Amino acid sequence: MHELGIVFYIIRDVKEAAREHDVEHVSAVVMNIGEVSMVVPEYLTDCWRWAADKEELLKDCELRVNTIPAVSFCDGCQQEFETVRYGKTCPHCGSPDTWLLRGNEVEIKEIIV
Template identity: 40%
Template sequence: MHELGVVFEVVKTVKNIAEENQLTKIDKLVLQIGELSSMIPRYIKECYPAAVDGTLLQDTKLEIEIIPGNALCKNCNKVFNLLENKGKCPHCGIKDWELLSGKEFMIKEIVAC
């Protein structure tokens, strides 16, 4: 489970941002995770309490937004979800596409009190 190491890095990054901006309390942290990324949102949520224990983020609410794995069909130029359509364009049936989104993992928002 590599999610724990990633969560520790997120905590370190947020702590640095808080220090740079002289924040003393953070209410909410919002992460965006692509549904095609190697991160599993459930594992991120499970690791989070251990990673923030004893830190500025200890009482922070974690919110995770899932970014869909969307692609653009190179044949018909339609956008479609790769997982829902098993990698095949539902409009023309072709498997020739360009990835638009879904691999992301980023800190979207840090909400201070």
């Protein structure tokens, strides 16, 4: 349930952005959530509903989740592959020297006001 902690971080960052832009109400927050970020989108949106409605700024504000597919890169053959499907081992050349290129994001993409 670290989704609740993440929701508190989102609220803090959105409040700050709202202050900077002189915004009184936010109607949606758009998140980029990587496929292997260990965040469960359903838990995140559930926690969000509970916590966001306690804030005047975020009453009825919707949390939208964009899922970012996880892609790894192989140092052995310099090719990319799908992380969730193949794990740590490169499907092209079998090398274990691979690293995550993207798919670990937990970021606020934008807010809609």
